[in-house]
Amino acid sequence: MALLARVAAAAVAGGDPLIDLGRGNPEVGPPEHVVHALTESAARPDVHGYAPFSGLPALKDAVATRYGEVYGVHLDAARDVAVLPGTKTGLMEFALCAVESGGTIVLPDPGYPDYFSAVALASATHVPFSGFDTKADAMYLNFPSNPTAATVPDGLFEEAVEWAERSQAWVLHDFAYGDLVFDGRRPKSFLAVDGARHVGIELFSMSKTYGMAGWRLGFAVGNAELVRRIELFQDHAFAGILRPIQEAGIAALTGPQDSVEERRATYERRRDRALAALEGIEAQSEGTFFVWFRLPDSVTVDHLLVEHRVAVAPGEGFGARGAGWARLSLAVGDEILDLGLERLLAAFD
Numbered sequence: 001m002a003l004l005a006r007v008a009a010a011a012v013a014g015g016d017p018l019i020d021l022g023r024g025n026p027e028v029g030p031p032e033h034v035v036h037a038l039t040e041s042a043a044r045p046d047v048h049g050y051a052p053f054s055g056l057p058a059l060k061d062a063v064a065t066r067y068g069e070v071y072g073v074h075l076d077a078a079r080d081v082a083v084l085p086g087t088k089t090g091l092m093e094f095a096l097c098a099v100e101s102g103g104t105i106v107l108p109d110p111g112y113p114d115y116f117s118a119v120a121l122a123s124a125t126h127v128p129f130s131g132f133d134t135k136a137d138a139m140y141l142n143f144p145s146n147p148t149a150a151t152v153p154d155g156l157f158e159e160a161v162e163w164a165e166r167s168q169a170w171v172l173h174d175f176a177y178g179d180l181v182f183d184g185r186r187p188k189s190f191l192a193v194d195g196a197r198h199v200g201i202e203l204f205s206m207s208k209t210y211g212m213a214g215w216r217l218g219f220a221v222g223n224a225e226l227v228r229r230i231e232l233f234q235d236h237a238f239a240g241i242l243r244p245i246q247e248a249g250i251a252a253l254t255g256p257q258d259s260v261e262e263r264r265a266t267y268e269r270r271r272d273r274a275l276a277a278l279e280g281i282e283a284q285s286e287g288t289f290f291v292w293f294r295l296p297d298s299v300t301v302d303h304l305l306v307e308h309r310v311a312v313a314p315g316e317g318f319g320a321r322g323a324g325w326a327r328l329s330l331a332v333g334d335e336i337l338d339l340g341l342e343r344l345l346a347a348f349d
């Protein structure tokens with residue numbers, strides 16, 4: 001929000017149009033057949049009442065099939081899948097359903113700011129991740145990571161499962177960018193690790209894989225007890241999700257998947273461009289649609305915005321350990337990206 005206020009102030013100040021590389025919203029929507037499924041469904045007279053509170057069984061089947069085919073994880077659709085109105089909701093519900101107030105939750109730092117909100121909402125306390133010796137009631141993990149764009153280090157999921165078993169703690173793995181991985185990597189689900197489903201859940205979002213961020217559709221999958229608690233909470237809080245959105249979700253999950261690969265490849269190509277342009281700057285991106293880079297000494301995000309009219313997300317917005325770093329978005333057209341990179345380079349000169 002503070003960044004937004006500064007963007008607004010800089011925009012009002014005039015000069016060259018601002019280049020916004022701060023965004024986290026996919027720039028391309030879902031494929032046409034998904035939009036078509038939505039409009040076809042919405043035109044039917046029988047879809048406007050309450051949908052089943054816990055989601056359409058066919059939608060749960062569709063995500064379970066995807067988990068089997070793409071991530072090598074067997075899910076029992078009826079028992080292991082909760083349908084969410086977007087995974088942000090699941091981030092909050094996990095903290096509320098898994099941890100008593102006053103509990104302790106380990107968070108990635110730098111990490112997605114909503115994790116901090118979830119901990120506050122549950123009246124819990126957060127501690128930054130610093131290995132697997134911490135005593136806590138729960139842990140959030142996120143790979144590929146927003147904002148660091150890192151994929152999961154070998155063995156980390158396995159260690160997390162051991163930690164959770166030892167500590168009798170719960171784990172949430174946020175898999176929002178799961179399909180957006182580069183350099184020949186395969187998407188890695190937390191649930192593919194032995195024992196993971198006994199200690200936690202994974203959130204799978206339709207927002208980034210299919211460009212459906214505004215549709216608000218996602219899933220919590222894995223531990224059946226947590227899935228049950230989340231569904232119980234949602235029965236009372238939301239009373240289901242509009243049926244046409246769920247039916248279009250089925251079309252996205254079961255229809256042609258070429259758009260997923262196109263999206264992934266586009267971000268990888270832009271990532272290559274960005275890293276090449278930032279040569280000499282410490283910068284990284286193994287997945288997501290972000291590049292995480294260290295700000296050269298004496299350059300600040302405010303300076304970039306006001307003097308060079310390019311917005312990037314300041315690292316400290318993702319936690320204390322993000323200070324001195326910034327996140328740039330690849331979810332913009334090629335021309336905007338190139339212009340933004342030019343301005344960054346001019347600022348770093």
Ligand SMILES: Cc1ncc(COP(=O)(O)O)c(C=O)c1O
Nearest residue numbers: 086087088112146176205207218
């Ligand atoms: C790391 C991370 N998790 C979760 C979300 C929320 O996604 P959804 O649209 O499914 O609520 C986002 C959205 O930006 C995100 O970056």
